[in-house]
Amino acid sequence: MTTVVVDRKVNTESTVELTGVSHWYGNVVAVNDVTLTIGPGVTGLLGPNGAGKTTVLHMMAGFLPPSQGTVTVGGQSAWRNPDVYRDLGLVTERESVPGYLTAWEFVLASAKLHGLPNPAAAAERAIGIVEMQDAKDRRISTYSKGMRQRSRVAAALVHDPSVLLLDEPFNGMDPRQRMHMMDLLHRMADEGRTILFSSHILEEVEQLSGTVQVIVAGRLAASGDYRHIRRLMTNRPHVFMIQSSDNRVLATLLMGLESVSGVELEPAGLQVRANDYGTFTRTLSKVARDKGIRLTAVLPSDESLENVFSYLVAS
Numbered sequence: 001m002t003t004v005v006v007d008r009k010v011n012t013e014s015t016v017e018l019t020g021v022s023h024w025y026g027n028v029v030a031v032n033d034v035t036l037t038i039g040p041g042v043t044g045l046l047g048p049n050g051a052g053k054t055t056v057l058h059m060m061a062g063f064l065p066p067s068q069g070t071v072t073v074g075g076q077s078a079w080r081n082p083d084v085y086r087d088l089g090l091v092t093e094r095e096s097v098p099g100y101l102t103a104w105e106f107v108l109a110s111a112k113l114h115g116l117p118n119p120a121a122a123a124e125r126a127i128g129i130v131e132m133q134d135a136k137d138r139r140i141s142t143y144s145k146g147m148r149q150r151s152r153v154a155a156a157l158v159h160d161p162s163v164l165l166l167d168e169p170f171n172g173m174d175p176r177q178r179m180h181m182m183d184l185l186h187r188m189a190d191e192g193r194t195i196l197f198s199s200h201i202l203e204e205v206e207q208l209s210g211t212v213q214v215i216v217a218g219r220l221a222a223s224g225d226y227r228h229i230r231r232l233m234t235n236r237p238h239v240f241m242i243q244s245s246d247n248r249v250l251a252t253l254l255m256g257l258e259s260v261s262g263v264e265l266e267p268a269g270l271q272v273r274a275n276d277y278g279t280f281t282r283t284l285s286k287v288a289r290d291k292g293i294r295l296t297a298v299l300p301s302d303e304s305l306e307n308v309f310s311y312l313v314a315s
């Protein structure tokens with residue numbers, strides 16, 4: 001794998017800032033009074049489907065005006081500001097790549113649209129960053145999902161922006177392509193850029209970035225270091241779905257435990273609410289073993305992103 005080292009000045013002005021920002025589409029409030037700051041490095045914009053992530057990214061890119069509040073990039077208002085466009089790249093969620101072009105033609109067209117003084121050199125450099133040199137002369141329609149996505153990243157950074165926004169960049173990628181893209185985003189962040197990517201997959205964000213902005217129903221639900229948010233999550237009651245060789249007897253036994261706040265016997269198994277994850281899981285195995293009950297499944301059932309988000313919103 002070739003590593004292209006790009007010599008670039010670190011732009012300390014690459015801070016994206018939202019202050020009291022709302023956006024509504026008719027009666028739909030998509031973004032509601034959000035204030036946040038994003039600086040150099042990789043940040044994950046996390047939220048369930050429909051949370052308002054795309055709307056936030058489009059306001060940052062200057063495609064959409066805020067209905068209320070201010071959005072600035074490097075201290076300048078983002079809305080319809082060519083100075084901001086010159087230093088910002090956006091990789092949209094929808095994959096509208098013309099399949100009949102080669103990656104080279106596609107990235108070169110982007111360089112020309114930006115009016116760069118030497119479009120061919122800029123396209124060559126961008127294709128080098130995403131490591132697509134060997135495939136650059138093939139039609140995009142022949143590429144894998146990961147390669148198409150990398151061509152789009154190359155087109156978005158052909159003008160060497162300090163800020164790169166990516167909307168759900170890992171959608172539909174296999175694990176290998178995902179690793180490659182994560183590596184690429186890290187390399188770009190190491191060069192001093194501000195990289196913001198949206199996702200609705202908690203694990204994806206956890207792997208790529210310690211810093212997250214969590215949006216739920218248009219509002220900022222949590223902001224900062226991911227581990228800190230995880231710590232908050234450990235305080236909530238945990239819900240497990242348990243299957244065993246004798247659910248009825250196990251239900252009675254669990255009811256008597258201090259770490260358990262509720263047990264329901266359901267067709268799929270026992271739904272158990274426990275106050276402390278560690279104490280409960282340890283006690284559960286002991287209780288089952290002592291009574292000769294075989295545990296066949298112990299599944300945390302409330303760890304979907306939506307549940308985590310509801311907890312964050314409620315706390």
Ligand SMILES: Nc1ncnc2c1ncn2[C@@H]1O[C@H](COP(=O)(O)OP(=O)(O)OP(=O)(O)O)[C@@H](O)[C@H]1O
Nearest residue numbers: 025028029030047048049050051052053054055056
């Ligand atoms: N052009 C539009 N007209 C009306 N409502 C819209 C429009 N675009 C988005 N919305 C609504 O605004 C809310 C936020 O949408 P947005 O696309 O920003 O969320 P998202 O977090 O990016 O979701 P997804 O991951 O599903 O794309 C949703 O309720 C959506 O239905």
